[in-house]
Every structure is written in C-alpha cells, then in structure tokens.
Amino acid sequence: MAAANPFQDPLRFERKMPECAVVIFGANGDLTKRKLLPALYRLAYERRLSPGFAVIGISRTAMSHEQFREKMRDSVKQFKENTEFDESVWNSFAESLFYMAGDVADANCYTNLAKCLDEVGEERKTGGNVLFYLSTQPSQYAETAAGLGNAGLAKGKGWRRLVVEKPFGHDLASAKKLSHDLHEHFEEHDVYRIDHYLGKETVQNIMAFRFGNGIFEPLWNRRYINHVQITAAESIGVEGRGAYYQEAGALRDMIQNHLLQVMATVAMEPSASFDADSVRDERSKLLRSIRTMTSEEALKNSVAGQYGPARIGGQDMPGFREEKGVDPQSQTDTYAAVTFFVENWRWAGVPFYVRSGKHLPKRVSEIAIEFNSAPHLLFGAGGDMTGPNLLLLRIQPEEGISLKFLSKRPGAGMTLRPVSMDFNYGSSFGERSPSAYETLLLDAIIGDATLYTRQDMVEASWAAVAPIQEAWGNEKFNFPNYAAGTWGPEASDKMLARRGHIWRKP
Amino acid sequence: VSATSTIDPEKIRKELSDLWVDLAKEKEGDAGVLRACSMTLIAVVDETDDPAQIGETIAMLMREHPSRAIVVRVRDSSEFYLSAQVLAQCWMPFGDRRQICCEQVEITASLASSGDLPAVLLPLMVADLPVVLWARARAGIGVLGGIAGKVIVDSDTASDIAGVVEISKHHRVGDMAWARLTRWRELIAQIFENKCYLAELGGLTRARITYTGGKPKASACYLAAWLDRSETIWEQGEEDAVALESATGEVHTRIRRTGGEGVEVTVHEQVTNAIFPVATDYTLLREELSIAGRDDVFEGILSRAAELAGRFA
Numbered sequence: 001m002a003a004a005n006p007f008q009d010p011l012r013f014e015r016k017m018p019e020c021a022v023v024i025f026g027a028n029g030d031l032t033k034r035k036l037l038p039a040l041y042r043l044a045y046e047r048r049l050s051p052g053f054a055v056i057g058i059s060r061t062a063m064s065h066e067q068f069r070e071k072m073r074d075s076v077k078q079f080k081e082n083t084e085f086d087e088s089v090w091n092s093f094a095e096s097l098f099y100m101a102g103d104v105a106d107a108n109c110y111t112n113l114a115k116c117l118d119e120v121g122e123e124r125k126t127g128g129n130v131l132f133y134l135s136t137q138p139s140q141y142a143e144t145a146a147g148l149g150n151a152g153l154a155k156g157k158g159w160r161r162l163v164v165e166k167p168f169g170h171d172l173a174s175a176k177k178l179s180h181d182l183h184e185h186f187e188e189h190d191v192y193r194i195d196h197y198l199g200k201e202t203v204q205n206i207m208a209f210r211f212g213n214g215i216f217e218p219l220w221n222r223r224y225i226n227h228v229q230i231t232a233a234e235s236i237g238v239e240g241r242g243a244y245y246q247e248a249g250a251l252r253d254m255i256q257n258h259l260l261q262v263m264a265t266v267a268m269e270p271s272a273s274f275d276a277d278s279v280r281d282e283r284s285k286l287l288r289s290i291r292t293m294t295s296e297e298a299l300k301n302s303v304a305g306q307y308g309p310a311r312i313g314g315q316d317m318p319g320f321r322e323e324k325g326v327d328p329q330s331q332t333d334t335y336a337a338v339t340f341f342v343e344n345w346r347w348a349g350v351p352f353y354v355r356s357g358k359h360l361p362k363r364v365s366e367i368a369i370e371f372n373s374a375p376h377l378l379f380g381a382g383g384d385m386t387g388p389n390l391l392l393l394r395i396q397p398e399e400g401i402s403l404k405f406l407s408k409r410p411g412a413g414m415t416l417r418p419v420s421m422d423f424n425y426g427s428s429f430g431e432r433s434p435s436a437y438e439t440l441l442l443d444a445i446i447g448d449a450t451l452y453t454r455q456d457m458v459e460a461s462w463a464a465v466a467p468i469q470e471a472w473g474n475e476k477f478n479f480p481n482y483a484a485g486t487w488g489p490e491a492s493d494k495m496l497a498r499r500g501h502i503w504r505k506p
Numbered sequence: 507v508s509a510t511s512t513i514d515p516e517k518i519r520k521e522l523s524d525l526w527v528d529l530a531k532e533k534e535g536d537a538g539v540l541r542a543c544s545m546t547l548i549a550v551v552d553e554t555d556d557p558a559q560i561g562e563t564i565a566m567l568m569r570e571h572p573s574r575a576i577v578v579r580v581r582d583s584s585e586f587y588l589s590a591q592v593l594a595q596c597w598m599p600f601g602d603r604r605q606i607c608c609e610q611v612e613i614t615a616s617l618a619s620s621g622d623l624p625a626v627l628l629p630l631m632v633a634d635l636p637v638v639l640w641a642r643a644r645a646g647i648g649v650l651g652g653i654a655g656k657v658i659v660d661s662d663t664a665s666d667i668a669g670v671v672e673i674s675k676h677h678r679v680g681d682m683a684w685a686r687l688t689r690w691r692e693l694i695a696q697i698f699e700n701k702c703y704l705a706e707l708g709g710l711t712r713a714r715i716t717y718t719g720g721k722p723k724a725s726a727c728y729l730a731a732w733l734d735r736s737e738t739i740w741e742q743g744e745e746d747a748v749a750l751e752s753a754t755g756e757v758h759t760r761i762r763r764t765g766g767e768g769v770e771v772t773v774h775e776q777v778t779n780a781i782f783p784v785a786t787d788y789t790l791l792r793e794e795l796s797i798a799g800r801d802d803v804f805e806g807i808l809s810r811a812a813e814l815a816g817r818f819a
Contacts, residue, residue, distance in 0.1 A: 005704055006734075007695035009803045012688050012793065019700040047693060047780050051773050052700040088768055092778035124776075125702050 019052025019127040020158070020445055021120055023113065025104060025144055026135035027057025027068070031165065033075035036135065039437035041076045042083045044093040048442065052125040056116055057099045058109070068099030081435065096124060104136060104144045110151030117153070128158030131444055138167055142181035149185025163192045163444055166257050167248065168453070171469060172462035179455045192444045193453040197258035198265070199436030199443075202399040204451070206265050206367075207279075209393070209401060217270070219371070220346075226388065227351045227501055228266060229368040230259050232395075233360035237307065237317065237484065238334070243325035245358075250336035251304070251465055251472070254356035260287060260461040261453065262395070263352055266367055267342055276449040280457065287460035291341040298471040305335030305489040307359040308480025317359065317484040331477055334358040337492040338468060339499075351499055355492065359484035364506040365395035379414050387418060513588045513613065515629040521592040522574075522609050529594060543608065545795070546631045547573040548650060549640045553581045553614065559787075560642075566788045568595045568608045571795045574632050578623065579614045580645045587616040588626070620649050628653060636798060640791060644669070651677050658794045661724035662686065667812040674808060680794040683724040684804050688793060689782045690748065690761060691732060697759055697773055710750040710758050711736045716743035721818045724811070731811035732803070738814075 102109030169175030271278040308319040335357030390404040639654035660682035713735040747762035
C-alpha cells in the first residue's frame with residue numbers, strides 16, 4: 001500500500017486532489033467553453049487542483065496548444081462567473097492546457113492521444129490517471145469509448161474514468177444499448193454519467209437536511225406529507241437550440257433525468273452509509289418503486305404543453321413553432337407535467353407532481369413539500385391565509401430552505417397568519433457556492449460517484465416515463481396550448497385539481 | 507441603547523428583547539426581521555483597539571456565524587468601571603424582502619472590574635449553543651475562559667506560543683497564527699498528494715524557512731513544527747518563503763510570496779503561481795469558528811512549536 005501523505009489535515013483542508021490528466025473530447029464546443037474550462041479555472045484559482053494536473057482538449061479543428069489556450073482564456077474571462085480573472089494564475093493554469101486535433105471516428109486519433117498522454121504525463125507528472133470527458137454529440141459516445149478501448153487507453157498504470165453527459169439514450173432500449181456499448185471497454189464503476197442537477201448545493205443539502213437532523217425524518221412519509229411538487233421552470237425559450245430541442249422535449253430533457261433524480265433524493269430511504277454505492281442503491285430503489293402507468297393512466301397523469309407566441313414587456317415572443325429550425329407542425333413538448341406515485345410503505349398514495357417548462361413566467365427550480373393540514377381547525381377557517389405547512393427546498397436561483405407555518409397575529413383575537421422561516425444557502429455561509437460542474441469534476445477526479453447516475457438508475461427513470469412517451473407518441477396534440485410567459489397549459493392545473501391540489505406559483 | 511456605570515444583566519436581557527420589537531416595528535409589512543444565532547461570541551479587546559475595525563470584523567462574521575456577540579472592551583484602569591450598550595447587526599440577504607439581524611452587546615470594563623465580568627456575562631449566554639471567546643486582549647482569558655468552550659488567540663501578535671500551551675491545559679484553544687498557515691500547509695499537502703513527489707518526501711530532510719522582520723513569528727514556528735524535518739534552517743529575507751530540501755541542499759519544493767496576494771510555487775523545475783488571499787482577523791476567525799471540536803493536528807504540534815519559539819525568545 002502506498003504511504004499516506006503526512007501533510008493532510010482533513011479538518012481544515014478541502015478534499016484531496018490526486019494528480020491526473022483530463023481529456024476533453026469536443027474541446028471546441030459550447031460546454032467546454034462555458035462550463036468545463038471556467039470550472040477548472042475556478043478550481044485552479046482556489047488552489048484545488050493538484051500540481052500534477054493537465055487538460056488535453058480534442059476536437060476536429062486544427063489548432064496549436066497556444067491557440068487553444070488563447071481561445072480558452074477568452075472563454076474563461078467571459079464565463080468565470082463570480083471568480084476574479086488573475087493573470088498569473090491563468091498563466092500557470094494555461095501551462096497545463098494542451099490540444100490535439102482529432103476525429104473520434106478515426107483510429108489515429110487514439111494512437112495520437114496515447115502518445116500525447118505519455119508526453120504530457122511525463123511533463124506534468126499526472127501519474128497515469130486519466131479522466132476522459134465526452135463533451136461530444138451523444139451519437140459519438142459509444143464510438144469514442146470503443147476507440148479508447150481499442151487503443152488500450154481504457155486501462156493504464158493509473159485509473160481511467162469516463163464522464164458522459166446526458167442524454168443517456170432517448171428511451172429505455174437506447175439507454176440499455178448505450179450502457180452495453182460503454183461496458184465493452186469501461187467497467188460500470190468507471191463510467192460517470194453526469195447530471196449537473198445533482199451537483200447543486202441544495203440538492204446535496206436535501207440529504208444533509210433529511211438525514212443529518214432528527215426532527216424531519218419522522219414526518220417524511222405518507223402520514224404527514226400530503227403531496228410534493230417539483231418545479232423546474234425556465235423563463236426563456238429554446239434560444240436558437242430549436243433543432244436540438246425539437247428532438248428532446250421537456251419530458252426527456254428535464255423530467256426523465258434531472259427531476260426524477262431530484263425526486264429520488266427527496267423520497268429515497270436513508271442509506272446505510274454515505275458511500276457512493278449505498279446512496280445510489282437507495283436512489284435506484286426509489287426510482288424502481290415508481291408506479292408503472294398503464295397507457296390510460298399515463299394520459300390522465302401527464303400533460304404535454306407547447307408555448308405559443310405572446311407579447312411580454314412590450315416585446316413580441318415567437319411561439320415554439322416559429323423558432324428557428326423548428327418544424328411549424330412540431331409536436332414537441334416544451335412543457336411537461338407528470339403525477340408520479342411511489343409504491344412503497346413510506347409513500348403509497350402521495351402524489352409527486354413534477355413539472356418543467358420553457359417560457360414560464362420566471363426561472364425557478366424548487367421542491368415544495370406540502371404537509372397535511374392540522375386534523376381539526378381549532379381557530380376556524382382562515383381562507384387563503386391559513387394554508388398547510390409547507391417546506392420549500394429552493395434549488396435556484398436563491399438556493400435555500402424555507403418552512404412556512406402559522407402564527408398568531410399580535411393583538412386581540414385569535415387571527416392566524418403564515419410566516420416563513422428562511423435559510424439562504426449563500427448568505428448563511430457567506431462563501432461562494434461552487435458551481436455544479438466544479439463539484440462534479442472534483443468528484444470524478446477524486447473517484448466519488450455519489451452524485452453521478454448509475455446504469456440501473458438511468459434505466460429505472462426511463463422505465464418510469466416510458467408509458468408516457470408511448471402514450472404521447474400516439475397522440476396528436478393541439479399545440480400551442482399555453483402562451484409564453486404563463487404557468488403552462490390549463491390541463492396541468494386540472495390534473496392537480498382532480499386531487500384537490502393546486503400548483504404553487506413560485 | 508443604554509450606558510450605565512454599573513451593569514444589570516437583567517436590564518441588558520430586556521433591552522435585547524426590546525431590540526427585536528423595535529426592529530420589527532421599523533420593518534413594516536409581511537417581511538419581518540429574522541433572528542439568527544449559532545453561538546455566543548465573546549470578543550475581549552483593549553479599549554484602545556479601533557472600535558470600527560472590531561465592529562466591522564464582527565459584522566462580517568455574523569453572516570456565516572450568526573451569534574450573540576458580546577464585545578468586552580478592557581480599560582487599563584484601577585478604578586471600578588462597567589458600562590453596557592445593546593445594538594443589532596442587520597443585513598439584507600434576500601434583496602429587500604427579509605432582514606436578518608444578530609444581537610450585539612458592548613461592555614466596557616476596567617481591569618479593576620474584571621472580576622465582576624463572569625457574573626455579568628453568564629446570564630447573557632445563549633442557552634444550548636457554543637460559547638467562543640476571542641481573546642484579542644489576553645486580559646480576559648483568566649476570568650472569562652471558564653465560560654467559553656473554545657478560546658481563540660493570536661500568538662503572532664503576542665509572540666507567545668508558550669502561553670497558548672498554557673491555555674490549552676485548561677481550554678480548547680485555537681490560534682489565528684496557526685490559521686494563518688492554512689493556505690501554505692494546504693498547498694504543501696496538495697503537492698505531496700502526487701505519488702511521484704510523495705515518494706521523494708523521505709529524502710527531504712531539511713526545511714528552509716525564510717522570515718521577514720527581526721525574528722520568526724509564531725506562524726513560522728508552527729510551520730517548522732508541522733513540517734517535522736530533521737533539520738530546519740532559518741533565514742531572514744525580503745519575502746516569506748518555505749522550501750523542502752534534501753540533505754545536500756537540493757531544493758524540491760519552494761513556496762514564496764511574490765508581493766500582495768501572489769505566491770510562486772516551484773516543484774523541481776516547474777513553476778506555478780497561486781493566490782493566497784490576505785488573511786484578516788475576519789478570515790482567520792471564520793476558519794477558527796468553523797472548528798467546534800478538537801483540532802488534533804494543531805494540538806499534536808503545539809509543544810514542538812513552543813519549543814522552537816523558545817529558541818528565539
């Protein structure tokens with residue numbers, strides 16, 4: 001066994017970062033420019049990277065190392081968010097950036113990569129550890145994994161890990177096929193399926209909140225919780241990504257992956273320990289407990305929507321079908337709402353309402369847990385002012401937790417009013433919250449897969465939405481059915497009204 | 507709110523209570539004032555210390571460690587004197603929606619009245635939450651240490667690690683001089699996370715510590731104790747620096763300040779630059795307040811550091 005580093009002090013230091021090379025396929029793409037490189041720069045700025053660190057960017061465009069560095073410098077400057085751009089830190093960081101042109105379909109690309117890895121490893125002392133990050137078209141994932149495997153790069157003297165961006169297939173069958181193809185060359189425990197929602201601080205805090213405190217977990221069940229609403233709303237439309245979005249839709253793009261993972265985190269059983277496998281076992285178990293709907297139930301418990309044109313703030317907004325690259329007869333859902341049920345002892349009968357949409361009134365992601373009302377209204381019905389207790393887990397934009405409860409209004413008489421107890425993540429700890437990509441990149445380098453999605457989780461979540469996909473595939477929707485800037489189609493409100501519930505307007 | 511020549515703790519408690527009513531009245535509408543408290547923080551300072559600077563440090567700390575802050579200003583006087591006032595530290599983290607406030611009590615006490623302080627302070631502790639004493643002035647430790655779960659000192663300013671050892675016999679102690687080293691230590695630890703470099707560590711028997719000023723500060727002694735090399739070479743220089751070398755003087759790792767917040771890190775021939783944000787009372791206290799339990803690494807090197815510091819006394 002290798003000797004331990006005697007200088008570590010886990011009480012005061014951030015996590016240990018091993019030496020490694022990060023190989024980014026699709027290094028000239030948007031994700032690399034907007035998210036990956038800025039996240040890595042921020043990690044460098046905060047001294048979180050090992051001195052034995054390197055990035056090798058690969059794309060088809062011919063570029064020198066210097067040109068790549070210049071390009072990335074501009075991107076980091078533009079997308080560094082709330083971190084200062086420091087010339088000396090950048091210059092040091094830039095020395096760890098390398099580039100090679102290559103086509104993932106060409107076997108030479110991998111031969112050249114092997115040579116490049118050897119040279120960079122020698123120069124930067126990366127210890128043979130390599131994180132391959134596939135920031136390419138999803139259709140190239142299997143091909144790239146095969147290229148790496150065939151060139152002998154999937155194994156080496158250090159660890160080798162493969163990070164894959166969503167979508168992980170477009171349905172259950174294609175997800176299974178993708179996993180099968182990746183497993184030809186990489187073991188499942190070396191495949192890191194990234195879901196940036198799980199990297200968000202509040203999503204991680206759900207587990208701390210639930211399992212670190214003794215007072216909430218006893219209430220966390222069908223006896224006390226009336227229903228759960230999970231919302232991911234965007235105020236913008238497809239913003240030039242119409243062609244891509246047309247193939248995805250809100251159900252596939254958001255609910256199948258991000259929101260079902262969030263739901264699993266909210267509803268899962270406590271894991272035996274906080275290691276990656278235990279946590280993911282529980283998430284997976286929860287996803288497998290989601291009731292598989294019949295076609296009839298799928299239509300009743302889901303609503304598809306598509307935004308139409310509207311005038312917002314004096315500006316004319318095009319409908320989805322008027323967006324560039326979108327079929328004028330498109331049947332793509334820009335809004336999806338689903339009522340899920342979890343079939344286990346804890347949650348039987350509790351509806352989980354999940355919705356996501358584009359061009360809704362505001363950008364907000366939150367989980368609202370509504371508790372049952374007091375069994376007897378001792379103080380009389382107070383109309384709208386006396387709602388049930390509500391626990392709000394805010395994911396964005398203001399990450400935090402709020403608890404709504406009733407309190408007596410001061411003065412004579414017994415009039416109740418709701419008050420809110422707020423915990424705001426940013427202001428409570430005063431530190432910059434790391435971006436989801438910073439957290440997830442660090443996790444992958446460290447080898448902590450807790451926040452990554454496993455094959456069985458992906459398949460279980462595809463299985464949960466499969467009946468809806470099928471039912472919607474047989475329908476011809478009368479789109480558009482909601483105006484941009486509103487909270488979605490009327491049918492969505494009716495879906496909740498059937499059970500006596502209403503959507504929150506965050 | 508009030509200033510008197512003697513202190514009635516019950517009166518202070520009532521004033522604290524009234525403070526919240528007044529704040530709520532000021533803030534009309536549904537968005538009330540939110541009270542946050544995670545500890546009682548007692549700051550013992552000299553009366554001559556800049557009150558604006560102390561106030562600013564405490565105000566910044568409130569956001570991450572919302573506390574009932576009790577600032578005790580020690581007056582160097584043999585006449586009995588005690589006075590108190592109550593105020594609130596508020597901020598607005600949610601735009602204009604919700605104001606968060608913490609309580610602050612300011613007590614001025616002459617040295618002659620310091621024996622009365624525990625009885626005044628005890629009723630003001632927030633129940634069920636930790637009590638931390640920031641002993642910026644050492645005068646308070648003797649009388650107030652007993653009510654605090656942790657005592658924070660700064661031996662860089664007092665140049666007295668032996669004193670820290672003494673305090674540690676009776677209280678859990680944190681030293682801002684040790685916290686000042688965290689960035690340096692973290693960087694060194696990060697370098698030796700690399701297995702190639704870790705394999706070379708056994709041969710790096712010499713530490714070279716370059717200090718500024720007349721003699722090494724407490725931080726430098728802590729660093730030498732923590733590095734735990736068989737030989738430490740001390741040298742005076744223009745910039746703080748540390749190097750790990752082989753017995754023959756071959757430099758493996760060198761970290762040196764390059765002015766301002768910049769540091770230059772050299773491992774073998776590879777040079778990188780990093781930023782060490784300037785450590786302030788606020789950043790150092792923030793770190794120490796985050797550690798509620800034992801600090802085994804610090805406690806493990808304390809005696810050795812005191813021994814090294816003794817050589818420069």
